[in-house]
Amino acid sequence: MKNRDIAEILSSLADILEITDQDPFRVNAYRKIARIVDDLPTDVADLVASGEITEIPGIGKGTAEKIAEYLSTGKIAAYEEAKKTIPAGLSELLSIPGLGPKTIGLVWRQLGVKSLAGLKRALRGRKILDLPGIGPKKVENIEAGVRAYESRSGRLTLGAVLPTAQEVVRALREIPGVEQADLAGSVRRWRETIGDIDVLAASGKPAAVIRAFTKLPLAEEVLAAGTTKASVRVAGALQIDLRVVKPAEYGAALMYFTGSKDYNIRLRGLAQDKGLKLNEYGLFSGTKVVASRTEKAVHAKLGLPLVPPELREDRGEVEAALAGSLPELVELSQVRGDLHVHSNWSDGGSTIPEVARAAKARGYAYVAITDHTKSLGIAHGLSIERILKQIEEIASLNRRLKGITVLSGTEVDILSDGRVDFPDEVLERLDIVIASVHSGFQQPRDRITGRIVSAIENPHVDVIGHPTGRLIGTRPEYDVDIERVMDAAARTGTALEVNCYHERLDLNDMNCRRAVDLGIPLALGTDSHHVDQLWMMELGVATARRGWVRAGSVLNTLPKGALLKRLGRLHRANPSS
């Protein structure tokens, strides 16, 4: 699938056109198409072959031809030509905060800056001060931008910052004069990674709120503080931006600061069509406010139901909302159990009774213990003898437990030849079998895809664990042909996991959407190695919601009996609970 490659080329093309001062709307058109192609749940080659590609809003004849050209020749002539017009190291400079295309074009043409190293030399040499429109303050800003760019460690996973973000909102709501406070930005949309945390508050006394906010104990450093907004640094490197608005403007402001940018653009377009204007202060007819206090009211005046923040990415949700066909998304409260938890029998830190207690406290009806198997020696994977013993202990524990059932499961290794690590007679005795790849990540596409398809076709395998193997920001997915995996899963009825662990979220949102379209069942599991990690179910539910998943597609929204029946193992259901 070439979607990602094509998206990167179109995005680079946009960078080049921007630096060479071409029509900004053309630049935006390419950026938008790059995003659309990257988000596509299907192989762009199929859409080109069928001619459906130009039916996607935003993609016209011109770009469709370029994509077709890439698919047949491996190159796009327009891009190859454009690349010759600027030095290769220039596009990188667009990532420096405070430095934009105009200034980059200026230092390149006037000073011969061709790269980050060249920019730093120009800053040191102070030649840059001779350029029109550049003064000492601007030089200072660019220097600070370069430092920030060089020191930043990339985006953090949502799961790594969410607890802090939620604590900040709680603290904010305690401040006198704060009427409402919520997370906004990419955290509220539950994007898998975030750059900083945006928080919004409503108050009639913004200055006092800002003062109190900057004095919160968790604020380690105050980066900026004005009358309506402030930025502080917490927990090391994490930046929190607070904005305070009037209560009457809260809904419009929350929409504005939640984004995404593309969603906001779409809604402003809808407003324009109605002769209205939408900004962060409200929806206006001339100077008269039409709606502003709540998100629901602003959406309603635009002819839309309230669109859940997880969907606000301009991936078709606006059209669906207008047509009244938004999906009813799965909710955390509908999840009746966690299907992927490790205990101290393998590499987990909690005992099985501790897991059961914590799962019950979360309101679950069941929880599956799915420890590793013997070939994963590093994780103390279970031998056949030990898994049989564990099955017995869990049965005994279930006889004592009230209000929760522990399911006997396994996360069985998919071996390098596609067989799994336990024989059928062992797998048959388990309530749930997850099969996962934990080795041979470097295998070529055919081989690793074939392994996973073999596991899918194994009648004892219920779920494929973390199907792409990626670790966000650490390890790319293995070279798996996810289309083939999904075709096999759809054919056999095998579930694919939405691994909820914050560094995995695998399947990701767009793959969830593809799976749902194909009718593939999904299994939510946290992959917890300690009871402190069970909360990450929230992250998986959010990922599923971002993938337009309804409760009906999620196995663990089923009651225990229906789940076990679905897994084909009703006869092994524990009769005592």
Place this chain on the structure above:
DNA sequence: GCCGTTTTCGGCCCGACTGTTTTCAGTCG
């Protein structure tokens, strides 16, 4: 580059902030 019953040409989201300005350009979200 994309798009369209006000349009096949002429638009394309909106405002704040900053720094350089003397009326505005660049950047950001």
